Amino acid sequence: MSSDYSTVKEVILQMLASPTWKNQYNSFVDEYCIYFDDDEEQSIQQNNLFKQFQTEMAAIYDSFFSSLGLDNSDELQIQVTIYLQNCLKIIKEILNSDGDEEVDIQQLLALGDFQVFKAEMSFQNKRREMAAYQQLVDDEEDEEEVEQQEEEEQDPKEEEDSKAEQIQKMQILKIKLEYEQLQEELQLQQAMQISLDTPNQKKLEQISQLLGEVFARLQILQIEEMLQQNQQMAQNNDRKSKLIAQLNNLPLLDLAKEREIFTQFKLDFAKI
Numbered sequence: 001m002s003s004d005y006s007t008v009k010e011v012i013l014q015m016l017a018s019p020t021w022k023n024q025y026n027s028f029v030d031e032y033c034i035y036f037d038d039d040e041e042q043s044i045q046q047n048n049l050f051k052q053f054q055t056e057m058a059a060i061y062d063s064f065f066s067s068l069g070l071d072n073s074d075e076l077q078i079q080v081t082i083y084l085q086n087c088l089k090i091i092k093e094i095l096n097s098d099g100d101e102e103v104d105i106q107q108l109l110a111l112g113d114f115q116v117f118k119a120e121m122s123f124q125n126k127r128r129e130m131a132a133y134q135q136l137v138d139d140e141e142d143e144e145e146v147e148q149q150e151e152e153e154q155d156p157k158e159e160e161d162s163k164a165e166q167i168q169k170m171q172i173l174k175i176k177l178e179y180e181q182l183q184e185e186l187q188l189q190q191a192m193q194i195s196l197d198t199p200n201q202k203k204l205e206q207i208s209q210l211l212g213e214v215f216a217r218l219q220i221l222q223i224e225e226m227l228q229q230n231q232q233m234a235q236n237n238d239r240k241s242k243l244i245a246q247l248n249n250l251p252l253l254d255l256a257k258e259r260e261i262f263t264q265f266k267l268d269f270a271k272i
Contacts, residue, residue, distance in 0.1 A: 015064045016107060024060045025107060028053055029124045034239070036121040049121075050114050057111060106188060109195050119191040123184040130177055132239035137170065139240075172250045173243065175258055176221045182265060183214045189272070206272045214265060217258075221251065 015021055032049050035042055110117040190207045193199040 011068075012108075015061065016104065018064060020063065021057075021060050024056060028056060029121065030128075033121045033125040033128065036118060036125050046118060046121075047114065050117050053117060054111060106192060109192055113191070113195045115191045116188070116195050119184070119188040123181070123188045126177070126181040126184045129239050129243070130181060133174060133177055133243055136240055136243055140166070140170070168252075168255070169247045169250055171255055172221070172253060173247060175255070175262060176218070176246075176250065177243075178262060179214055179218050179221065182262075182269065183211065183218065186211045186214065186269065203272055210265065210268055210272070217261065217265075220253070 032053075035045055035049065106116055106120045110120050186207055190204065190211070193204050193207070
């Protein structure tokens with residue numbers, strides 16, 4: 001087997017696309033990304049999880065090469081091992097390629113860079129919060145169907161106003177979560193660029209500027225009482241409970257205008 005750059009790159013891409021790698025990676029993220037929830041007190045645990053992540057993925061790496069009939073003394077595996085430890089050159093070339101390969105570059109960078117690992121886990125945690133939000137919406141719809149089937153003594157107008165207020169709160173919560181997810185995605189892209197030996201300074205500046213704008217919008221959606229409450233909820237691993245606890249502390253705002261602002265942010269991000 002040739003050990004030139006193309007072969008090394010091919011083997012790496014094959015490994016990342018393998019079910020074994022994907023399953024282990026997704027399993028780790030599913031179990032531990034909840035601990036990357038903007039809580040600085042968990043920094044020691046996050047560092048320990050980083051070491052655990054490296055150990056577990058290294059085991060998959062060894063298993064993958066064994067399945068190819070290669071051992072630790074094989075020249076190609078030595079080259080790929082060096083790559084995994086010092087992978088900036090190939091990653092940079094993949095990032096600058098013609099885009100015909102679907103590669104989760106952050107998975108590669110996360111192996112050797114704690115900041116990328118942390119940003120990736122935080123981003124994945126926000127994605128799962130969005131899934132929890134959708135489950136919350138589904139639960140609300142199920143409860144509403146049950147209530148409609150039961151006899152209600154509540155005044156119809158009062159009941160209608162209550163439902164309208166709840167719907168508005170849920171919509172405000174959704175856009176807040178979308179802002180948070182965009183913020184985490186921007187921070188992930190920022191960490192990936194910084195980890196490169198020659199980061200794209202123009203892209204970094206664009207990311208930094210957009211991050212500042214997103215952060216400003218999030219400040220509007222969070223009040224001090226809510227920030228303190230979020231810290232108290234940090235130990236609670238039930239995402240749905242966290243979301244429900246936020247509902248009463250959300251400020252009223254012009255949803256149409258906020259949605260327009262958020263959409264523009266997404267368009268700006270796509271141009272970076």
